[in-house]
Amino acid sequence: MVAVVVVLITVVAAAALVYSGVRQTRIVVGAEPTGQVVSEGLFGANHRYPFDAFGSLTPGGEPQQGLVASAQSAGISMLRYPGGTVANTFRWNRAIGPREDRGCQTGGGDGAPLDSNIGPDEHMALVEQMGAETTMVVNFATATPQEAADWVSYMNAPVGTSPWADLRAEHGHPEPYGVKWWEVGNEPDVGDQAYWMEQDPTILPTEHPERAHKYAYGGTTEFNDQPLTTDCDRRTDAQISDGSPGQVRQVPYAPVAPDPRVMVDGDVWRRVPTLDGAGPDDTVYTLDLETGEVRFGDGVHGSVPPEGSRLTVSYTSGPHAGYVDFVRAMKEADPDIRVCSSYQGGPFLEAIGQDPAFDCQVSHPYTWIVSPMNAAQTHDHVMMGSDWQAAHVAREQAEIRRTAGRDIPLLVSEYGASPVPGFQTWEEPGGDYLTSVSPALYVATQLAAFAEGGIPAALKHSLVDVPDDHNGDSTSTNLGSRNVAIFSSSPDFAPSPTALVLQMLSPLAGQEVLESTVENGPRRVSAAGQYGALVTLATRTGDNLTLTVVNRDLERDVEAELTLPDGYRRGEVATLDAPHFDSVTDVGIVTDTLSFDADTPRRVFPAHSVTTMTLKKVSP
Structure with missing residues (x-):
């Protein structure tokens, strides 16, 4: 189930930065790798096909070069297609070939009709120009395992081995696309996305484990x-x-x-x-x-x-087929793909048990924002939510491993801080909170946890903002709220502070993770609770060590001693710089050289900032 963190703040109280004891805060970086490597797939985005993929492609189906350049600058590494809720009823084979011959689509929300202008080939043109990869969501609600397997063949089979591959070549792409990650449905554990599995969508999954069993093995309703x-x-x-x-x-x-x-x-x-x-x-x-x-x-x-x-x-x-039937059919088309269950929570794990068909799992760890909160209260709520969701994902990994009896990859195919879709009483604090520095700090915190946990891919919701000519409802088009996207809407595709964070952290892809801890770190105490001000991630490649530090306190700098492996004293530092935690403009990345001459180096980490220090090992 989509993990929901809801804190209603009704009392405004002074917040404080509280230190534990009287000792200096210390960041300690270990010399030995943890065994995890920062996956390139962590720097991805959920993307959706309607409205020319939210204006990311031209009306003629060509990638918008402004978006391609912005995505490359931010290091976007993966796109999800055809999206989330809209993907649940998407018929891929209606969206290929000449556009004038394509069929209709039906939105997965209220069932409104949608067009098929942006099919798999147009999507992959955008992906390839970005230099990224993709994950694809197959229709579990109204399609069949064979239809899903045919899609795998269309995307991945070599020419001459499948009529679908030959058709792909006729459409202009002889080489296989090589799509590795696939998801069976989107959030089928959520009531309004249960489709054939549930007569009453208001029943919670925990109250109806039969739904999880239907998803796993099929059935009737x-x-x-x-x-x-x-x-x-x-x-x-x-x-x-x-x-x-x-x-x-x-x-x-x-x-x-x-x-x-x-x-x-x-x-x-x-x-x-x-x-x-x-x-x-x-x-x-x-x-x-x-x-x-x-x-x-x-x-x-x-x-x-x-x-x-x-x-x-x-x-x-x-009778309908279940997840295991989709897995077997799709992997028969390409044994090298990973086919993920999208049913989140314990009931599915209990239903699937140690079935060898269980191939990978999807998580959507959102932190939801609910009225009434001002910008500062929302910031504290979101920062606490980032910790809760990081712990939630770690628990998911452990529970999947315990239940399945083996390591099963956990794919985070949607995440972010967002207002509840369709929740009409919430108003954005300050007007532009969701495009500010604060959600960018949330993303940095999550990415640090995902890297340390070995998550293979994480896709921030979403790539591009709601089109300017749409009112942003939450119907079948699933546009959701404005300002949760990495880039603004067409034609500007301006980077948000979150895009700048991705630009800072995406170069860490491929680096081995080192243990890093914060000792005696300060905690921000607010009316809603408390959380640690500092979050760290340490990585290494060759002779270079990078220490990333996120200071989530919205108003106070934090000074910390740095205990580093021997030989790392000089390099470069980059800091996400902004006047305020809820700044939307005047946000940038400031770079400088870095030299630690003292035996015990110290560094001041500004309030509401992300800092990366890349140090080169120097022989004594």
């Missing part, structure tokens, strides 16, 4: 009085008949077990094998049990549902 909508538009209002002859409708979650009940304004109509012999007043329909397609009469052969009537269906959905 009975639905009563479900809207009978169309293939492209599955919003509730689409169940209303427009009175036209020959209406074609879609049962939401095919296949359909025998003996369904299709109703028009509550009256049950009769299923027939063909409309050819029906009279004009016969209240009949045809239904393809495999595809879920329903056809009504044209007024000559079969009656037309009256205009304004409500079309519904009661039926048993299934």
